[in-house]
Amino acid sequence: MLKEWLKMKNMHFFFPIATAIICGILIVAILIQRALKCKKEGTPFINFKNYHFFKPGYDKVKLWGSLILFALYIFLLPKIHFIAAGIIFVTLFNVLFTNCINFEKLFGQKDNAGYAMPMVNVKDLVISIVIAVLFSVGLWLLFFKVFNITLP
Amino acid sequence: MLLNIALAFVGVAVGIIFGAIPGMTATMAVAVFLPMTYALDLVPALWLLLGLYVGGISGGLVPAILINVPGTPSSVCTGFDGHPMARRGEGERALKIGITASLMGGLISLAVLALLTPPLARMAIKFSAVEKFLIILFAMTVIAALSKGSMTKGVLSGFLGVLLSLVGELTMNNKMRMVPAFLKSDLRAGFQLLPLLIGLFAIMQMFQEAEKGMKANAMDEGVDAKNAQKFSLKDFKGQWVNVIRSSLLGTFMGILPGVGGSAASLIAYSQAKTWSKHPELLGTGAPEGLIASESSNNGLTGGALVPLLSLGIPGDSTTAVLIGAFMLQGIQVGPLFIQQNGEIWNQILIALLACNFIMFLVMFFPIKLISKVVNVKSARMYPVILIMCIVGAYATRSGVMFDVWCLLIFGILGYIMSKIGLPTAPFLIGFILGKDLEKYFLEAVRGNNYSLAPFFTRPIAIVLWVLIVAFLGYSIWDNAKGKRMEKAGMKD
Structure with missing residues (x-):
């Protein structure tokens, strides 16, 4: 056998x-x-009543946004240059994660106190762009130029 | 000599960078630098390459501890205890313990290399596919130890990892299995370990943090790093047996060709748990687990050179690339190498000794600065980790976009697994060991005329079975004890 x-x-x-x-x-x-x-x-075998796949009150924008941005990043990576893709998407991820653009206001909502928040936090946005440029160019220089490793 | 030391410094520093970036490995570092050694003599070339090797193996502990993303497959176990320590503000202490354990592992394996190379090499070739299969099986028993509280789920997760590792072509008969027609070219060699590892750890964590709103840094809420316990040599008090046992296990695994560093650290970790006075603390931030993992994976460095230099057989993928350095210089490694090249042999030992100390110097003193990474906000850190992960995944097979897509696929898979209560660490261990488990089983059975008898009759195999059964029995007993204590605690 x-x-x-x-x-x-x-x-x-x-x-x-x-x-x-x-x-x-x-x-x-x-x-x-x-x-x-x-x-x-004495509990039912299947019980969806109190089951939550996502945490109650989870951050929908950040979770789904990161998923979509990541998929887009990989999709566009071979089509545009590594540095360009890096700068665009690392900036976008920073913007998404640090709230430097007020998405709630973009969608016409106000904060809990009823006041409209500033649309863009310029300082955070600049930091986001600087991080994106530094790391994208730095990694490209180190691995592609110095170590001759293939990059997208 | 000064040139050699300078080259070793460069090698160690670059190796650490490669080891610290998820997806980049010591093998890759050595492969990248090998062509650059054309212009060097063998001795300086060896100083550089051994520096890369030691640095590459050691660097993996940094991201494993600070962000729970193992830089190399052999540092998977480092994160089990190192990261919980970092979360409670002891990142610097964890890094220093890891680096010191790495140094000790490296030195112990060097002593073994210097003193016992010929007899150990002769012993290693007595390990047939039967024993290698059982060693891999023994390494898999760590899954049971890691699945405390939900052992069945942990074991299921481990076997799902094994199943996934079997996707692709079996090289023994060149036939594909479990591959959809449209992915035949991408999955011929199966899923790659590094994209899977990065996806399961880094990308999964990014999704988890995004779900929570990316509010925190890598430390637990309310932790004040200033009040955290600091590193001192007292951390190694009572750990000497652990250090020596783990280093020797790592060295021995290195000596066995084809048994990787991941298996070495897994076995060392499971043994540390078995012999610990407080096994329940391992996995929650106990220095013991960290010491076991790091001393064993650096123990591998000397061990893997044993079969290379005495038999001409590389002990792991990095030493397979190192053979190239000898070939470039027209030197044959094998049974007569030490006898005919006494000077080079001495230089290898001195270089390995120096590289271990250089690794310690390069990593130990700037660690205060490096450990500050845990204070960086997750919102700023994850985009940077992401781009490094992409570089690492893409470089795995020198430019295959499918491997980058795998990051996303395994990130989502890891996220779903965490939601349905399937632990990801056993899944990863199953994946790492699955292919070797199949390979050595098939080789053993076919090599013994389709008989299973050698698995139970060979002397070393019997010893290994005893160890496997004893460890599994202990894990089941420990799991049951944990559940009983949990119930008693709930009643109180």
Whole structure:
């Protein structure tokens, strides 16, 4: 049986199938453990009532924004130069994470006190651009020019 | 001599930079500098390359401790205790403990290299695929130790990592498995370790912090670094057995060709946990775990040179590149190397000794400044980490965009895993060890006429089985004890 499985033409499936079977057994074991625990505690097996995938009140703009920006960064990286992509996206990530542009005001909202916040915090924006330029150019110089490592 | 020392300084400093950037490795540093040694004689070239090797292995501890992103695969375990220390304001102390442990590991492995190279090399070739399979299996038992509180989930996560590592072509019969047709060219060699590692740690953390609003820095809220415990040599009090055991384990793993530094630090970490008086503290910021991981991965440096210099077989990927330096100079490494090249052999030992001390000097004294990274706001740090991660992932295979996409894929996967309670560390360990587990199992079974008997009859294999069963038994007992204590605590 083992010999049949490990013949040259089949051997590449032996380990993946064995591992998948072990994973299946472990999933069943986890489900049984959960069923027993729920029975003991008198709670339903599936309970979506108090389940939150995201933390309550999570920062939607930063989470989804970082996901979209990262995907865009990778998509545009081979199309524009490493330095250009770095400057644009590191600046955008800084802007997104440091709130130096007031997104709430952009969408016509006011802060808790009812006052409109300044649209752009210029100092933070300048720092964002400086960081982006320094690191993009610095990494390019160090790795591409000095160490001759391929960069996008 | 001055030129040699200057080259070693350059090598160590550049190696540390490579080691500290997630995705860049010591192997890459040595490979990049190898062509530059054309113009040098063998001895200065070796000083430079050994500096890169020692620096590259050591540099990985910096991001592992400060931002919980292992700079190299062999520093995965360093973050388990180093980062919790940094979070409570002890970043400088953790770095200094790690660097000192690295120095000790390097020196112990050097002593082994100097004194025991020929007999150790002869012993290493007695380790067949059967023993190597069991050593990898033994390294995997660390998953059980890391999954305290939810062992089944941890083990499942580890096996999912193994399953993912098997994606791609099996080189023994050149057949692909688990690869969709449109990704055949990208996934021929499977998923690459470094993009997966960076995605699971760095990118996943970025998403987690973004969810929380990027408000903090890398330290826990309310922590005052000024009041944090400072480094002193007392941190090593009671740790000498741990240091020597971990260094020797690292050295031994280095001696075994094909068993990587990650396995070395995993085994050393699991052994530190087994023999610790307070195993429950490992993983929460105990210097013990940090010492085990760092002394073992630097122990690897001397160990990996043993089979290289005495048998002509590289112990790891970096020494495989080092062979090039000898070939460039027309020197054959192998059983007669030490006998025929006494002067070069002495220079290698002196260079390795010097590089370890230079590494210590270069890293230990500026560490106060480096440790300030934890004070930088997450909002400013993550964009910079991101661009470094992209450079590292892209350089993994010298320019494959698919590896950069993998950063995002594994970042999202890690984020989802954290949400459904599947731990990512066992997944990564499974991925690191999975391919070798399969390779040595298939080699062992085919080499023994499809019989499983050698796994249970060879003397070293029996010893390894005893260790595996004992360690698993201990982990299960420890897990049950932890749960009982947790329940008792809740009742109180």
